[in-house]
Amino acid sequence: MNALRRFLRGRAKxxxxxxxxxxxxxxxxxYAVTDSGSLGGPRSSFDPERARALVAEMTLDEKLxxxxxxxxxxxxxxxxxxxxxxxxxxxxxxxxxxxxxVRIGKPATALPVPVALASSFNDxxxxxxxxxxxxxxxxxGADVVLGPMMNAIRVPxxxxxxxxxxxxxxxxxxxxxxxVSGIQSRGAMASVKHFAGNNQEQDRYSVDARxxxxxxxxxxxxxxxxxxxxxxxxxxxxxxxxxxEQACGSSALLTDILRQQLGFQGWVxxxxxxxxxxxxxxxxxxxxxxxxxxxxSALKSALGSGTIPMSALDTAVTRIxxxxxxxxxxxxxxPARPAQDPAAGAKVAQQVAxxxxxxxxxxxxxxxxxxxxxxxxxxxxxxxxxxxxGGKGSSLVTPAHASSPLDTITARAGKGARVSYSQGVxxxxxxxxxxxxxxxxxxAADGAITxxxxxxxxxxxxxxxxxxxxxxxxxSGPGVALLTVGGRAKAFIxxxxxxxxxxxxxxxVPVTLGQLDGFANGDITAKLKWLTPTQAHQKFGEAxxxxxxxxxxxxxxxxxxxxxxDRDSLSLPDYQSELISAVAAANPNTVVVLNTxxxxxxxxxxxxxAVLDMWYPGQQGAEATARxxxxxxxxxxxxxxxxxxxxxxxxxxxxxxxxPGKDGTVQYSEGIQVGYRWYDKNSVRxxxxxxxxxxxxxxxxxxxxxxxxxxxxxxxxxxxxxxxAAGEEVPQxxxxxxxxxxxxxxxxxxxxxxxxxxxxxxxxxxKMRIDGNELTYWDTSAKSWRVxxxxxxxxxxxxxxxxxxxxxxxxx
Numbered sequence: 001m002n003a004l005r006r007f008l009r010g011r012a013k014x015x016x017x018x019x020x021x022x023x024x025x026x027x028x029x030x031y032a033v034t035d036s037g038s039l040g041g042p043r044s045s046f047d048p049e050r051a052r053a054l055v056a057e058m059t060l061d062e063k064l065x066x067x068x069x070x071x072x073x074x075x076x077x078x079x080x081x082x083x084x085x086x087x088x089x090x091x092x093x094x095x096x097x098x099x100x101x102v103r104i105g106k107p108a109t110a111l112p113v114p115v116a117l118a119s120s121f122n123d124x125x126x127x128x129x130x131x132x133x134x135x136x137x138x139x140x141g142a143d144v145v146l147g148p149m150m151n152a153i154r155v156p157x158x159x160x161x162x163x164x165x166x167x168x169x170x171x172x173x174x175x176x177x178x179x180v181s182g183i184q185s186r187g188a189m190a191s192v193k194h195f196a197g198n199n200q201e202q203d204r205y206s207v208d209a210r211x212x213x214x215x216x217x218x219x220x221x222x223x224x225x226x227x228x229x230x231x232x233x234x235x236x237x238x239x240x241x242x243x244x245e246q247a248c249g250s251s252a253l254l255t256d257i258l259r260q261q262l263g264f265q266g267w268v269x270x271x272x273x274x275x276x277x278x279x280x281x282x283x284x285x286x287x288x289x290x291x292x293x294x295x296x297s298a299l300k301s302a303l304g305s306g307t308i309p310m311s312a313l314d315t316a317v318t319r320i321x322x323x324x325x326x327x328x329x330x331x332x333x334x335p336a337r338p339a340q341d342p343a344a345g346a347k348v349a350q351q352v353a354x355x356x357x358x359x360x361x362x363x364x365x366x367x368x369x370x371x372x373x374x375x376x377x378x379x380x381x382x383x384x385x386x387x388x389x390g391g392k393g394s395s396l397v398t399p400a401h402a403s404s405p406l407d408t409i410t411a412r413a414g415k416g417a418r419v420s421y422s423q424g425v426x427x428x429x430x431x432x433x434x435x436x437x438x439x440x441x442x443x444a445a446d447g448a449i450t451x452x453x454x455x456x457x458x459x460x461x462x463x464x465x466x467x468x469x470x471x472x473x474x475x476s477g478p479g480v481a482l483l484t485v486g487g488r489a490k491a492f493i494x495x496x497x498x499x500x501x502x503x504x505x506x507x508x509v510p511v512t513l514g515q516l517d518g519f520a521n522g523d524i525t526a527k528l529k530w531l532t533p534t535q536a537h538q539k540f541g542e543a544x545x546x547x548x549x550x551x552x553x554x555x556x557x558x559x560x561x562x563x564x565x566d567r568d569s570l571s572l573p574d575y576q577s578e579l580i581s582a583v584a585a586a587n588p589n590t591v592v593v594l595n596t597x598x599x600x601x602x603x604x605x606x607x608x609x610a611v612l613d614m615w616y617p618g619q620q621g622a623e624a625t626a627r628x629x630x631x632x633x634x635x636x637x638x639x640x641x642x643x644x645x646x647x648x649x650x651x652x653x654x655x656x657x658x659x660p661g662k663d664g665t666v667q668y669s670e671g672i673q674v675g676y677r678w679y680d681k682n683s684v685r686x687x688x689x690x691x692x693x694x695x696x697x698x699x700x701x702x703x704x705x706x707x708x709x710x711x712x713x714x715x716x717x718x719x720x721x722x723x724x725a726a727g728e729e730v731p732q733x734x735x736x737x738x739x740x741x742x743x744x745x746x747x748x749x750x751x752x753x754x755x756x757x758x759x760x761x762x763x764x765x766x767k768m769r770i771d772g773n774e775l776t777y778w779d780t781s782a783k784s785w786r787v788x789x790x791x792x793x794x795x796x797x798x799x800x801x802x803x804x805x806x807x808x809x810x811x812x
Contacts, residue, residue, distance in 0.1 A: 041185045042231055042326050050330070051322040054088055055314055062088075064300060066317045067281065068292035069095075076141045077105025079272070079394070080289045082320075090321065091329055095191070095269075095289070098145035098183075099163045100390050100618065101397030102136040109136055109345030110389050110399035112618035113597060114148060114175075116356035118165035119615070119637040119693075121730045121753050123178040129352055130182020130190075132345045137188040139340035143329065144189045146236060146394075150176045150223040151198050152674055153598070153641045155659050156650050157567040159201035162391045162597025162616055166640035167675030167690065169219050170750045170774065173226035180230040187335050189327055191269055192227040194238035196220050196253060202566045202660045205274075205517075208241035211668040214743060216242075217778040218672050225262045233266045233323040237285065239274045248274045254284025267319040273518035278302050282309070286316035342400065346620055353617040353624035359610070359635035359694040360643075366591060366609040368631025368696060369552065373589060375417045378546040379406055380424040380583060381556035381576070388556075388595035390616045392498050393563025399619035405556065405593075408626040420550065424543035424583075425574045426536050429472060429529040436462050437511060447527045451481065451513060453520030461485060461511040463504045467533030468574060471500040477524030480516040485509065491516050491564045492526065499560050501573050536574050540582060547587040554591045554629070555580050561597035561616075566660070570601040570647050580604040593625060599643040602687065613637075631696060636728035636755070638693040638799070642675050645687045651678040676800040677746040689801035691732050691750075697723030697760065699798065701731065704805035706794040708812070713751070713770035717796050717805055721758035728757045733768055734795040734803060735775065738788030738811070743777055745788070748795055748803075751775075775811060787811065 055063065062085050072081035072094065080095035097103040101110045109132050111117070117129050130148075137145050149160065153167040165172040176192065183190040197209035197220060211220065224235070235258060237248040247253055248270045258264045267286040275288040278298045288295040302308040321330070328335045359367070366373070379385075387402045410419045431447050434440045437459040443449045451457065463469075473492040475481045481492040483500055486509040490500035515524060547553035557576045561567065571577060584590040584607035594600065594613040605611065612635065614625055627633045644650045651670040652659035658669050673681050676690035704717040715733050733752040737745035751774040756766055775792075776785040789811050797803035 041187050042233070043328065046322070046325045048318070048322050051318050051325055054090065054321055054330075055317045057088060058085060058317070060300065060303070063313055063317045064292070064296060066320050067286060067299070067313065068288040068295040069290035070292065075105075078142055079103070079146065089330070089332060090324065091334060093144060093320075093324065094142045095144040095146060096137055096142035097394040098133050098137065098147040099149050099395040101399075102133060102140055102142060102145070103394065103397050104140055104142060106140050107400035108140060108397055109342065109349055110397040110402065110619040111345075111349050112352045112356055112621065113162040113391055113395070113616040114165055115162050115597065115640065116615035116617060116637070117179075117352050118171055118175045118356075118640045119358055120352060120355035121171070121638055122355055122755055123174050125348075125352060125355060126175045126178035127182035127185075128348045130179035131186055132348050133179075134183035134186030134188035135338055136340060136345065137183075138186055138337050141337070142188065143327075144191055144234060145183050146191050146193060147183075148176050148179050148190070149193050150227065151194055151196070152219050154199040154668070154674060155566065155652055156570060156599050156644055156647065157659075158199065158598065159561050159566045160391075160393070160563055161641070162561045163395050163563070167642065168640065168750050169222040171640050171753075172223040176223050177226040177230040180227050180232050184231060184233065184327075186338070187327055189233035189323060190227070191234035191236045192224065192232045193236035194271060195224060195235050195258065195268075196238060196247060197240055197242045198238035200566055200659060200666070201564055203664070205239045206241075206664060207661050208244060208665045209668065210243055210665055212671055213780040214778045215668055215671045219674050221257065221262070224258070228262045228264045233327065235264060235266065235268050236271055237268055237274060239271055246276045246280075248285050249277050249280035249283050251283040258284065266323050267316065278308065281316060282312045286319050349618045350620035350624050353614065353621050354628060354633050356615060356637045357617070357624065357628055357635050358613040358637040358639055358692075360613055360688055360692075361605065361608065361611040362694050363609045366589065367612070367629060369629050370631070373552045374630060375413055376551035377409065377413060377417070377419045378422065378550035378553045378587070379409060379419060379556065380422045380543045380546065380553060380579070381558070382423055382425060382427050383558045383595045384554070384556040385421055385423070387622050388558050388616055389619055389621065391561045391563075391597050392496065395563065396496055402619040403622040405622040405625050408622040409554075409629065412626040412630050418550075420546045422543035422546045423539045424555070424579050425576055426531065426538045428535060429470070429531050430535070432471070432528040432530045438462065441513060448525040449513060449528065451515055451524050451526060453479065453515055453522065456512055456514035458510070458512050460508045463506050463509055465533055466504065466506045468501065468503050468536070469533070470531040470536075470574065471502070472498065472529050474527040474529070475524055478521040479524040480519040481524055481526045482514050482516045483526075483528070484512045486511075488568065489565070494524070498562055498564075500565070501560070501568070503568065533575070540579060543579060544582050544586045547583045547590070550587060552589045552591060553583050553587040554593060555583050556593045556595060558595040559597060559600065570599060570644070572596075572600055577601070577603055581607060584608050591629070595621075599641060599687075601646070605687075634696045634725065634727050635693065636695055636730070638691050638730045639688055640690070642679060642686045642690045642800075643688040645685065649684050649686070651675075671744055672746060673744070677749065680747040680800070686801075689799045691730070691799035692801070693730070695727040695729070697721055697725040697727035699727070699729045699758075701796060701805050704794070704796055704807055706807055706809045708809055711772035713775070713794065713809065715752065715768045715770060715794060715796070717766055718763055719756055719758065719766050720763040721760055724760050726757070726759045728755055729798065730755055731766055731796060731798065732800070733770060734800065735770070736793030736795065738777075738790050738792055740790040741777055741788045743779065745777065748793070748800070750800075
């Protein structure tokens with residue numbers, strides 16, 4: 001922490017005192033959005049009357065087939081399927097998971113996770129990212145991509161923080177809109193998610209998110225508006241309730257806000273098994289996924305009795321068919337599917353991994369590695385050898401190939417280098433002994449436990465020692481296993497690796513094994529495995545010995561964030577913090593590479609020389625990691641979320657009503673003060689602030705000017721590279737509160753950003769246009785956006801914590 005404070009103070013001082021050579025780099029102030037090509041992308045000329053005419057020709061059963069999912073007789077491993085109407089030349093519709101790559105039954109580009117993309121602060125790269133997603137989807141037989149996820153990072157423990165973008169609505173809006181544009185430029189339809197308030201995984205199927213109207217509009221809905229404006233074909237509604245109503249059955253959300261306020265013209269799809277009633281059809285839901293529990297035979301009966309008007313069904317089907325027509329799927333012939341381009345996908349994946357990586361610490365210029373420090377290395381940690389590609393859950397993508405960091409770093413170190421590897425943390429699971437549970441779960445000779453749809457096996461686990469335990473389950477069958485140990489639950493989907501981590505005290509704890517409600521379609525089997533604290537420590541000694549014999553120790557630390565479960569602490573799992581401390585004690589020249597999905601506690605920070613956050617870096621993560629460590633490319637990513645010093649020092653810390661909730665309700669008591677806004681308001685110093693990131697040079701800021709013109713702000717300042725190497729900076733413009741607004745406001749809120757690349761000693765005059773929308777607030781009484789007028793501060797700097805330039809501007 002002291003090192004961070006010294007850095008922040010030093011950076012602010014340099015910004016005030018250092019002069020740069022007067023060299024202007026034309027075009028260096030921003031990256032242009034690159035369009036990677038259009039193959040059957042959306043068109044504005046499709047006549048919706050054609051869709052209505054087609055719906056009028058459909059039978060009732062044909063209409064019903066559009067508003068619910070069904071089994072695909074020619075499945076490609078997709079997430080959802082709509083059969084189409086062959087006699088009307090309406091093709092089937094195949095839907096795939098897609099936050100970080102297309103997840104079907106074939107290899108696809110495994111991109112870095114979305115939080116890594118957002119950390120690049122590069123809107124143009126986000127469009128290319130979307131283009132890879134859209135291109136892979138179309139090439140592999142899918143038509144709809146479930147993504148991007150745009151919910152705000154509100155809870156530091158959130159299990160899907162890696163799968164979304166930021167705590168800040170501006171960053172999320174810009175990155176999401178660009179990604180949607182990229183996906184749809186290739187002819188695939190984007191279904192943006194999760195609408196709305198899906199900011200935690202704990203109790204996500206039932207929790208009621210109580211969000212005040214201003215916070216709902218300013219924080220959670222702004223990105224959805226950006227995606228709608230970008231032309232998103234579909235919106236996926238969430239499992240949870242919002243202000244007392246099920247999100248997938250709320251007319252306030254789906255009709256009043258999404259369609260009337262945000263102007264959405266596409267169709268609303270439910271998250272999988274999130275539909276709760278047949279009446280949802282008249283409240284704004286258009287399609288139930290993945291089956292027809294409520295919008296199949298039950299809807300047919302309601303239509304027959306007149307409980308649901310036929311016009312509601314016609315409207316829903318027309319919305320879906322209109323989007324199919326908009327994307328050319330009703331053309332004869334429809335747009336040809338492109339060939340998959342693995343090389344292009346790999347190139348974008350590596351660019352995102354490199355530009356999204358955040359250098360958090362670099363004492364004494366430890367990085368980039370050079371000389372003896374780069375020739376004699378001890379690589380430690382499981383993900384140094386087995387690459388950590390992505391998070392777990394529906395975003396998990398298996399690429400055709402992903403290199404090992406051990407291999408890429410060894411190759412980069414060069415001939416004659418000495419690079420050793422130690423696992424450090426054991427991952428050698430053992431079968432959970434049947435006798436460890438009393439009464440024993442009924443198991444076959446191979447350890448497989450059969451679980452019927454309504455069955456729950458209950459018992460007591462004999463915990464041999466206090467510590468952190470890991471559990472996993474090999475599941476097969478038509479359902480999802482639900483394992484609960486000591487009050488912590490995890491869903492295990494057949495074929496998708498997952499882990500339940502839980503801290504247990506020695507003694508007896510309850511354990512149950514059943515099936516997840518809503519997913520049971522028959523008997524399943526589960527083979528349970530565990531990793532005890534003793535097993536986890538078995539390989540510590542060899543890692544410490546290897547560190548002592550190397551010039552540089554590089555510890556790869558990781559976590560396993562996943563859909564369906566939040567983390568139980570900010571700590572690295574499996575005693576990795578203890579491992580890092582032990583390695584750093586053995587070798588003072590210790591570098592930590594993080595393969596993590598969100599903020600983590602770093603009690604070992606001051607003992608290390610450098611920390612590089614690679615997130616979950618996708619299939620090209622190993623190549624990117626080697627290039628960054630050796631300086632072939634300089635780190636340029638910036639944090640899109642605040643890293644707290646401790647869980648207590650967060651907007652939800654110590655407030656069970658704010659997280660995980662009480663009596664089924666979670667109160668968004670922080671209102672609009674999300675992330676860095678809360679830290680400003682409460683004068684709390686984080687571990688690392690929003691927008692923070694180092695590189696292999698230094699920058700200074702000077703000569704700010706700002707003017708209110710034509711409904712927006714024109715901001716200019718000079719950026720100087722005061723170091724000895726070329727590098728990229730991400731200057732950020734923040735806007736202070738309006739003195740004339742009585743509604744809650746942030747002390748400062750991000751209003752603009754730009755990537756700037758400068759040679760050593762060079763300077764550039766950076767110009768930013770701040771859109772007038774960033775000067776507004778949501779007036780809850782008027783139910784509209786209003787400009788925050790009066791004298792407002794414009795602040796510019798490299799992070800939310802350091803803004804060396806400021807001036808007041810009159811906004812009228």
